Amino acid sequence: MSHTETHAFQTEVNQLLKLMIHALYSNKEIFLRELVSNASDALDKLRFEAVSNDALNEGESELAIQVSFDKDARTITISDNGIGMTRDEVIANIGTIANSGTKKFLENLSGDQAKDSNLIGQFGVGFYSSFIVADEVVLETRKAGAELADGTRWVSKGEGEFTLETVEKASKGTSITLHIKEDMNEFLDRFRLKNIISTYSDHINFPIKMLKTEWDEEAKVEKETAEFEQVNKATALWTQPKSEISEEDYSNFYQTISHDFNAPLTQIHNRVEGTLEYTSLLYIPEKAPFDLYDRDRRYGLKLYVKRVFIMDDAEHLMPAYLRFVRGVIDSADLPLNVSREILQSNKVVDKIRSASVKRVLDELAKIAKEDDQSRYLGFWKQFGNVLKEGLVEDFANKEKIAKLLRFATTHTGDAEQTVSLQKYLDRCKDEQEAIYYIVADSHAAAKGSPHLEVFRKKGIEVLLLSDRIDEWLVSHLDEFEGKKLKSITAADLKELAEDEAETLSEEDKQAREALTEKVKNALADAVSDVRITHRLTDSPACVVTAEGGISSHMARMMEQMGQSLPKQPPVLELNPEHVLVKKLEQMEDADKLQQWALFLLEQAQLADGEPLAEPGVFIKRMNSLLAEVM
Numbered sequence: 300m301s302h303t304e305t306h307a308f309q310t311e312v313n314q315l316l317k318l319m320i321h322a323l324y325s326n327k328e329i330f331l332r333e334l335v336s337n338a339s340d341a342l343d344k345l346r347f348e349a350v351s352n353d354a355l356n357e358g359e360s361e362l363a364i365q366v367s368f369d370k371d372a373r374t375i376t377i378s379d380n381g382i383g384m385t386r387d388e389v390i391a392n393i394g395t396i397a398n399s400g401t402k403k404f405l406e407n408l409s410g411d412q413a414k415d416s417n418l419i420g421q422f423g424v425g426f427y428s429s430f431i432v433a434d435e436v437v438l439e440t441r442k443a444g445a446e447l448a449d450g451t452r453w454v455s456k457g458e459g460e461f462t463l464e465t466v467e468k469a470s471k472g473t474s475i476t477l478h479i480k481e482d483m484n485e486f487l488d489r490f491r492l493k494n495i496i497s498t499y500s501d502h503i504n505f506p507i508k509m510l511k512t513e514w515d516e517e518a519k520v521e522k523e524t525a526e527f528e529q530v531n532k533a534t535a536l537w538t539q540p541k542s543e544i545s546e547e548d549y550s551n552f553y554q555t556i557s558h559d560f561n562a563p564l565t566q567i568h569n570r571v572e573g574t575l576e577y578t579s580l581l582y583i584p585e586k587a588p589f590d591l592y593d594r595d596r597r598y599g600l601k602l603y604v605k606r607v608f609i610m611d612d613a614e615h616l617m618p619a620y621l622r623f624v625r626g627v628i629d630s631a632d633l634p635l636n637v638s639r640e641i642l643q644s645n646k647v648v649d650k651i652r653s654a655s656v657k658r659v660l661d662e663l664a665k666i667a668k669e670d671d672q673s674r675y676l677g678f679w680k681q682f683g684n685v686l687k688e689g690l691v692e693d694f695a696n697k698e699k700i701a702k703l704l705r706f707a708t709t710h711t712g713d714a715e716q717t718v719s720l721q722k723y724l725d726r727c728k729d730e731q732e733a734i735y736y737i738v739a740d741s742h743a744a745a746k747g748s749p750h751l752e753v754f755r756k757k758g759i760e761v762l763l764l765s766d767r768i769d770e771w772l773v774s775h776l777d778e779f780e781g782k783k784l785k786s787i788t789a790a791d792l793k794e795l796a797e798d799e800a801e802t803l804s805e806e807d808k809q810a811r812e813a814l815t816e817k818v819k820n821a822l823a824d825a826v827s828d829v830r831i832t833h834r835l836t837d838s839p840a841c842v843v844t845a846e847g848g849i850s851s852h853m854a855r856m857m858e859q860m861g862q863s864l865p866k867q868p869p870v871l872e873l874n875p876e877h878v879l880v881k882k883l884e885q886m887e888d889a890d891k892l893q894q895w896a897l898f899l900l901e902q903a904q905l906a907d908g909e910p911l912a913e914p915g916v917f918i919k920r921m922n923s924l925l926a927e928v929m
């Protein structure tokens with residue numbers, strides 16, 4: 300007996316639908332690409348599972364997609380004889396947003412349609428695109444191998460709820476009927492539908508069929524017959540010779556497999572013959588998906604063996620730091636029953652993977668060399684932080700990745716990351732000892748750091764690092780082209796001081812020693828040392844990391860991640876040319892000296908981005924010192 304159950308959409312789904320309909324209005328025809336792509340996936344899955352269980356074919360030998368329409372009933376139907384879904388799968392896949400990343404994405408929506416429409420570009424389109432053209436969608440499905448009576452009908456107007464009913468369905472697979480909106484008449488047209496199919500889905504791996512038409516002499520019109528004909532080429536795109544594939548074909552195929560509605564930045568298509576035989580078609584997207592940093596996000600390539608689909612998201616084919624790469628690997632050397640476990644320790648896969656990584660990195664290097672930097676910088680903006688992970692993760696390709704890095708520096712002055720390490724070396728003096736950098740919590744903090752003063756004065760460029768991953772990045776990048784990377788907040792920067800030390804009189808040297816000794820005594824445990832600085836020109840003092848110690852920025856990051864480290868007092872460096880420090884030199888009163896020394900330490904810590912342990916005490920101290928001099 301069949302009964303109808305009504306379910307409410309999750310609120311997020313409603314939100315998503317509204318947004319999608321608005322954002323994709325000018326691109327409405329992609330609904331067909333998305334539904335055909337889902338149908339093709341379902342056929343792929345069936346073909347794969349039927350390899351070990353022929354009964355799933357239910358006696359049908361051809362796997363195909365049918366697209367038909369009924370002008371009078373105002374419907375378009377897309378059906379496949381693929382894997383189908385059980386009732387539970389329908390509930391889980393359609394009308395629910397299970398993925399936590401998606402939920403987070405939706406929580407971030409502002410409610411401002413124009414603004415949110417841009418965001419939707421980061422979001423996979425998929426089944427919901429049906430509601431751009433339809434005011435009601437009926438999905439009927441039956442899992443391959445299940446009883447005929449175990450079909451499921453899902454119906455929704457895309458407004459808050461859907462109904463579910465158990466129905467009998469003779470053929471396995473899924474059929475989706477769209478009740479077309481009044482203003483979408485253009486799609487109730489054979490020519491239009493056929494056109495969309497050949498534009499977007501020509502190279503789907505399966506035949507797409509439509510009813511044949513015949514000229515009716517009497518009525519003087521083309522009339523549909525009862526016979527189906529194939530309307531796409533159905534040749535897997537990657538198997539075609541490059542010379543026969545247009546940019547548009549590549550782009551449409553990318554959009555089909557990625558559900559991205561932006562075109563890709565580029566593609567890399569190779570056929571490899573010899574000891575190993577495989578084809579790879581890799582895409583670098585132009586825009587990052589919303590869940591690029593989501594740990595649960597699936598990544599990897601689609602794996603085929605001799606054109607039979609094996610699995611999606613074969614993560615072993617791409618390292619995590621290239622998780623944005625999409626595409627297909629079709630191997631002739633793997634068995635059809637290859638599993639994820641086997642992939643993890645398979646020599647063929649390892650070779651394909653390392654060759655694919657190399658191809659992606661080489662392609663990026665090629666784009667990075669273009670005269671017009673906009674393509675590469677666009678890529679860097681979207682994926683740079685992910686690529687940086689590679690420096691930590693992929694030792695073998697460290698040098699290649701280092702060349703692809705881009706940084707903000709004191710040379711350009713803005714926050715845009717545009718400077719390569721090579722460029723830095725090209726314009727630095729040969730005798731410069733190191734590639735200098737500073738890591739801070741934000742670009743503004745890095746740029747405003749007093750540590751930069753001497754570098755500015757000497758005209759030495761400094762990399763300004765402020766992305767979360769940067770501290771790790773520099774801890775894994777000791778040198779580039781033979782030059783060491785060095786933090787400007789590290790304890791020893793003696794190379795910058797030499798010239799000055801030589802010109803100092805004996806008397807001055809002694810006075811400075813006395814000063815540091817005095818301040819060190821006053822500050823006691825609050826510092827691990829007090830020194831005369833080489834780095835400041837305008838500020839009175841700064842804090843630096845004690846030799847061999849963890850930088851204060853790193854310590855703060857570890858703390859945020861719940862790992863607190865034993866507190867290491869900083870080294871305080873004093874600028875002897877600064878008026879406040881000069882006054883300190885002459886100060887006799889021990890108590891007053893201590894107050895001023897603490898005050899200098901606290902402001903140096905603030906400038907370093909270190910939150911003060913007791914801001915109230917700092918303010919009180921400052922006010923009482925101000926009151927004295929006013």
Ligand SMILES: Nc1ncnc2c1ncn2[C@@H]1O[C@H](COP(=O)(O)OP(=O)(O)OP(=O)(O)O)[C@@H](O)[C@H]1O
Nearest residue numbers: 337338341383384392393423424425426427473558
């Ligand atoms: N024709 C179909 N046959 C079988 N299952 C289907 C079919 N269409 C959709 N599905 C199931 O519903 C799920 C959700 O489909 P939907 O198009 O919303 O997202 P998707 O295909 O996973 O892609 P993306 O999230 O990248 O847009 C699919 O993953 C699949 O499991």
